[in-house]
Amino acid sequence: MNIKQNRRDFGKQAALAAAALTITPFHILKAQPKATGEIIGHGKHRYRVHQQWGSLDTSKFPVNNCHEMVQDSKGRLIMVGDEVKNNILIYDRSGKLLESWGHDFPGGHGLTLWNANGEEFLFICDPNLGKVFKTDLKGKVLLTIGHPSTVGAYKEGDAFKPTETTIGPDGSIYVADGYGSQWILRYSATGEFMGKFGGAGDGDEQFSTAHGVAIDYRNKANPTLLVTSRAHNAFKRFTLEGKYLSTIFLPGAYVCRPVFKEDTLYAGVCWSRLRYLNQTPNSGFVTILDKNDKVISNPGGTSPEYKNGKLQLMVQQQPIFMHCHDVCVDQDDNIYVCQWNAKKSYPIKLERV
Template identity: 40%
Template structure:
């Protein structure tokens, strides 16, 4: 398959059949990954649970509330949200109404924390033939597509409102798919949604869910404004006088910067890494890489986590080869095959611990990375 797919590649899709070097699915506890001051001991036992009671399919994303509880979203039909303590104790589990729970944000609004949960629209097929997993147009594939949505919830899972297909407000035509992948919340409460498995726009809404504008998609006069499999998004507040968005164009192996009104301002090349949206921690941000390119091919089980500094330069690849710049250009990045399959979502706590969820990782639970 080409480096940049001709259409968005959902997180439930594998981009190729190329096999990586042999790799055990039993992660070695105590393995140290990363470089420089970003080195971590891998704790693969942190999130493990009884898979009969609390099964997971893909661990899509994580977020932390003000009490230090870690919320994991998973697309298993038996439970969509698992809530952990920082030590890995399971505190609660709820939700069956989000069949492809894909992204989660927890924000404080007027003194009360709320959840924004993004469902990307892929569902388990009750007519699955038991074999097909990558036959996306087949009626007997393991998963099939429907429209996605965004839900605003209380911390205990009570629904406040939803945002559905933009055709209902005349923004999309009925034939345009809507399968959102992520959401960012600006300081004023405005919402920014990436339609990364649908039509590849960023959709801007007010805090009440009222549509304001859209941008991105394909075939823009300025190709840098195009978005391909726009998987993640966050507001960069490192300079409080210059808030702006960083948006992943995962199919292009790039992060793109936009002002809050959608005007383009720059591109960060990620050199062959199919990268998700940023998670900020101080002056740095972490970004999950689901696949990396090797010899021009997108390879399965080649994920890692890139760490960027305040100048948006990669300083560490956790689970990947050390970054290298030549003449100011980032050289191709790839997995070191130490620990990860496909890094999909993460959160970082105040003590620097990193909690990582993976897609297509044999139904394994989140991993905790403990600073060395």
């Protein structure tokens, strides 16, 4: 898919959307979300909102930004944030706090779970520190990846602010420098540098906020790498060696990392385009794509619409969320939503109905 062509298409979509938005009052941005029980989403992917699911005693377990969440083999929901009183909060599926730890990640941001033949590890990205940490499930640091200049991949003055990791079939560690220099860096399982691809720009193989990265195993014979290019409103697909393959264009959706559950792709949308079709504060929602990378539901957002095979502009419709930064999907297809810059709110549960 060609990005330049997408821009021309987006301009046409934006004009159509502008007409629609002139009859949609902007005061929806100021509306108060219902506390719980509202049903959101489209088609077969509809959910009941539980706003208070993850709420805790703020004096004991405060949060600043709830950045990301993963589920371990025991069904525990592990969340990372940037509050150093408790960077890691571990919940059960009822919302009960099971455990907390972590005081050393002032920018705690990316969280990846790696199951290595039954042994589980976490990879924590801290863009404030400019480091990636591999830990056990109790927080013991086992490996640290620092500035790429130490391995000759960057110059010393180049920004390195890693936002996400994913682990390849061979144990390779892919690091997305989403708040820094926009490269995807590849390391061996033991931390040796293996190469990089991408960089900042508007080319198909380049990124504008390479915020997330994940392995897509839906084609088991040919897994690929899916990388977020958030300011492009897109996911970009690459081979595991870093060769560009294609783009999934999601007009209006500033998506965060791709999350896979069986054949379905889920993502938090941190902003959408509402006022004057610009990136609008407090305009997040969740987007869900099928195995063919077609959007099938937007909980909190407008119903996905395709015209002549092209996805139309998607925006927030209901003020349920502010900035959806990540989603975690459990075995019953319930979604847990982590938010950035959302008045220090805890994770929200979307119960599949």
